Amino acid sequence: MFKVTHGGYIINKPVKMRRYASLVRKALIEDISGGTEADLSAQQIVLIDSIVDMQVICKMMGEYVAEKGVMKGENLQPCLMNSYLAYKNSISRHLALLGIHKNIEGKKEIYLEDM
Secondary structure, three states: OOOOOOOOOOOOOOHHHHHHHHHHHHHHHHHHHOOOHHHOOHHHHHHHHHHHHHHHHHHHHHHHHHHHOOEEOOEEOHHHHHHHHHHHHHHHHHHHHHOOOOOOOOOOOOOHHHO
16 A cells, blocks of 8 residues: 555555544543543644654554564664664653643553553
């Protein structure tokens, strides 16, 4: 469906990525407003949409790395060296601006040892 070149930047998102983006967006709206976009400010919607876009890029990079491996020769894959952490840090800052913290009221934190 699409040409894989570097895992992060693609104009046409595959169907599964569009579904993933919709699920992430819906979950963020529920976390902030209890489920209704109408209760959000324009600034919150912009931040949510930005988070979703960045998270989809990170997800695509992750799938690329899962397929191609973490290393390219003696170095990390270029998307990991140049972009992945920057996107993840931006997502974290956006979530903080929205007031979303690790332990959202009424939700249990999940740790790797619990899995």
